[in-house]
Amino acid sequence: xxSKGMKIAxxxxxxxxxxxxxxxxxxxxxxDLAKIWHPDRFQNDERVGAKAxxxxxxxxxxxxxxxxxxxxxxxxxxxxxxxxxxxxGFEPPKPPPxxxxxxxxPRPRPQPEPExxxxxxxEPPKPPPxRPKPPPxxxxxxxxxxxIFEESMSFGDFVPGSTAIFVAxxxxxxxxxxxxxxxxxxxxxxDRYKQFTEKTNLETAAKVEALKRKEAEQxxxxxxxxxxxxxxxxxxxxxxxxxxxxxxxxSTVQGPPVQIRGPEWRYGFSTVQFDGNKVxxxxxxxxxxxxxxxxxxxxxxxSERYFGVGSRRDEVAAIQGAxxxxxxxxxxxxxxxxxxxxxTVVSWQNDASIRLAIRY
Numbered sequence: 001x002x003s004k005g006m007k008i009a010x011x012x013x014x015x016x017x018x019x020x021x022x023x024x025x026x027x028x029x030x031x032d033l034a035k036i037w038h039p040d041r042f043q044n045d046e047r048v049g050a051k052a053x054x055x056x057x058x059x060x061x062x063x064x065x066x067x068x069x070x071x072x073x074x075x076x077x078x079x080x081x082x083x084x085x086x087x088x089g090f091e092p093p094k095p096p097p098x099x100x101x102x103x104x105x106p107r108p109r110p111q112p113e114p115e116x117x118x119x120x121x122x123e124p125p126k127p128p129p130x131r132p133k134p135p136p137x138x139x140x141x142x143x144x145x146x147x148i149f150e151e152s153m154s155f156g157d158f159v160p161g162s163t164a165i166f167v168a169x170x171x172x173x174x175x176x177x178x179x180x181x182x183x184x185x186x187x188x189x190x191d192r193y194k195q196f197t198e199k200t201n202l203e204t205a206a207k208v209e210a211l212k213r214k215e216a217e218q219x220x221x222x223x224x225x226x227x228x229x230x231x232x233x234x235x236x237x238x239x240x241x242x243x244x245x246x247x248x249x250x251s252t253v254q255g256p257p258v259q260i261r262g263p264e265w266r267y268g269f270s271t272v273q274f275d276g277n278k279v280x281x282x283x284x285x286x287x288x289x290x291x292x293x294x295x296x297x298x299x300x301x302x303s304e305r306y307f308g309v310g311s312r313r314d315e316v317a318a319i320q321g322a323x324x325x326x327x328x329x330x331x332x333x334x335x336x337x338x339x340x341x342x343x344t345v346v347s348w349q350n351d352a353s354i355r356l357a358i359r360y
Contacts, residue, residue: 008069008079011062019076023067030063031287040259040266240293243326245279253291284324292322306357311345319357 012018015029037056042049069076241253250265250272251257257265257272265272268288273281284290294317307316316331316338325332329340336351350356 006061006065008065008076011065011069012076012079014058014062015066017066017076019079021076023070026063026066026070030059033059034269035287038269040268043259240291240322241279242293242295242322243279243281246277247274250279281326281328292326294322307345308358309345309347313340313343316345 012021015026015033017025017029021029034056037052037059039049039052039056042052066076069079239253241250247265254267254272257267259266263274265274267290269285270288270290271283272279272290282290282292284292294314296314296318300314305319307319313331320333320338323331323333323338331338331340333356334351336349336356338348338356339346348356348358350358
């Protein structure tokens with residue numbers, strides 16, 4: 001846990017970042033400084049190694065303080081440069097200057113508008129002159145209606161409209177539907193059973209034939225593999241070690257360790273802990289990743305894409321993969337972690353950079 005004595009301005013100074021940086025810049029600066037001041041680089045010089053251990057503690061504390069500040073406030077813009085004041089070096093924004101009200105100037109008084117002059121009186125319109133009545137028209141003689149076979153009429157006059165054609169088409173469809181429905185209802189039970197039996201027999205025969213063809217193809221493929229299979233030696237190319245693996249297998253997969261301290265093997269920034277000859281936990285760093293994995297149950301089908309409280313360890317491993325840091329009751333993925341009670345998930349904490357597949 002970080003000390004409460006380090007201020008945020010000191011943390012930024014130790015990490016070598018400014019107030020415009022974000023969480024990714026802080027993490028990158030920490031990685032760069034950790035490469036420089038890691039104690040394993042000075043194993044041959046105890047004096048410089050002691051200074052490196054003290055410096056790496058300061059860098060770790062500065063990283064913790066800076067990430068806690070950025071998680072709380074989201075930026076470093078209000079951090080005081082000289083670390084004045086109490087608390088974590090937070091400087092609230094200055095209030096804007098007071099608004100100076102100008103003296104109100106006297107406004108000119110509105111002058112009364114002049115009264116509009118009354119409109120001139122309009123003279124009443126003169127009535128229009130009377131027109132003389134037109135003489136009565138003579139009655140027109142009605143022409144006789146044309147005969148049905150008159151030459152002026154065409155064949156299109158006897159064709160029905162589009163509405164009538166549409167209605168007729170609907171009636172034909174309905175009549176055909178009811179006819180098919182009635183014919184199916186009036187079929188005897190014997191005919192329906194016969195049709196069902198014939199259909200089932202045809203489907204069964206087709207399935208049997210397809211199964212025979214598939215078995216014949218598999219037999220031919222196996223025979224061809226036996227004839228053409230070359231004799232090769234077993235070579236370990238891409239594998240991993242897991243919980244319970246022995247030291248010989250870890251050395252075969254990961255290679256010989258850089259340093260051994262009791263039950264702990266070190267590979268740069270990564271470590272593997274043993275209990276006797278068996279792996280019980282590990283810590284995998286981004287700079288020196290370990291080839292670790294979790295062995296799942298081959299007889300179980302993992303179809304879920306999310307896990308939650310009550311999920312098992314193998315379900316979490318199938319969805320999230322092998323953790324970066326594994327402990328008896330806690331798995332860590334970057335800055336996110338999952339806690340277990342035996343083999344069951346009881347709690348977790350998510351992270352902005354590594355999103356866990358949590359079901360809320």
